[in-house]
Amino acid sequence: MQPDDCRPEDPLTCAGDPTAPADEPVAPVVVTLRDIASFRPSAPENGMEPGGWAIEGLPANFVAGASVQVMSGTLLGQSADVRFTPVGFRWTHSDGGVVESVGPGATWATLGQREFSPTATSHVYASAGEYTVDLSVVVRAEYRFAGSPWRSIAGTLSLAGAPQRVLVGEFDTVLTQGDCLANPSGPGC
Template sequence: MSAPAPPPVDMCGPLNPVPCTFTGAEPAPPPAGEPAVTMRDIASFRPATPGNGMEPSGWAVIGLPANFVAAASVQTVPGTLLGRSAEVRFHPVGYRWSHSDGSVVEASEPGATWEALGRAEFSDTSTSHRYAASGRYTVALAVIYVAEYRFDGSAWRWIDGTLAVDAPPQPVLVGEFDTVLVAGDCNARPDGPGC
């Protein structure tokens, strides 16, 4: 099975959460007599709820980057569309993290763990965020999808517009962090410096 083709480059801006239209011709126009399908028509087809992860898990240090990672993938959902057997395929094209401190981080990629990026913990990433004050925060993630459809195994056809799907909110506890230097294992040497 071959990988699905990416959305056409003229589909819309990947970070645009409002419906958008093609600036060029639709790649595969519907055959004569077939109705044009809209985002409203596919309302009963929904991609799975995206994952909203972060590292460190659930906490952050004032002034240091916390790294946020979305879990979303291309998904094909079968069902009935306009009274016919159909499939709708969703492609994630944008990610928007809204932090309850008023900051918004937008990216065209879902982010990755520090390990996967080959970076040290608390390194800046394209999806990281630094909190300026301690407290309890919430991070809301919206994944922006474009969609295509097909009837009974016909050619895939793109649908104008985008769809935003919310992930469960991520609570974040932010505080200060103090480093303590010790001369060795405090269990073996409880009288050592720093123990």
């Protein structure tokens, strides 16, 4: 039996089996990840610097574009909002490397670092070649009805970003003094 103070704006007081005896306690509404399947957050962006290439033996910096998203729709027959909050980031590199972070990473400029400096989300490729990087972002979900307080949903979801292609090349610096043909024993010749 539903309580006498059942209001559409507070569905938790309306929960329960309508065929249950009046003296039986009302069961709370339990929203699961399956219930919010129609609420689809955007895929995260899978970025890196330098853009699409790296140098063998030097860090390439990876940055995810993911933030809190609030989606509106219908949940359990009522208007509702579902909020998705990123709580974990994982970059899986095709050379076998895996980088995990609680944050999305940041550009070298934002961090106040020089290019090719190590960061919490950087990765060093040992060999030249072509690689791919897959990004997955773990999000937790919460819901609310008609502006009520946010309520947590048990479990997390994993959102996949588009794979990032990385071309890794060798880089050699050579210091010379003049023309090596004219001075073959000079530095760098």
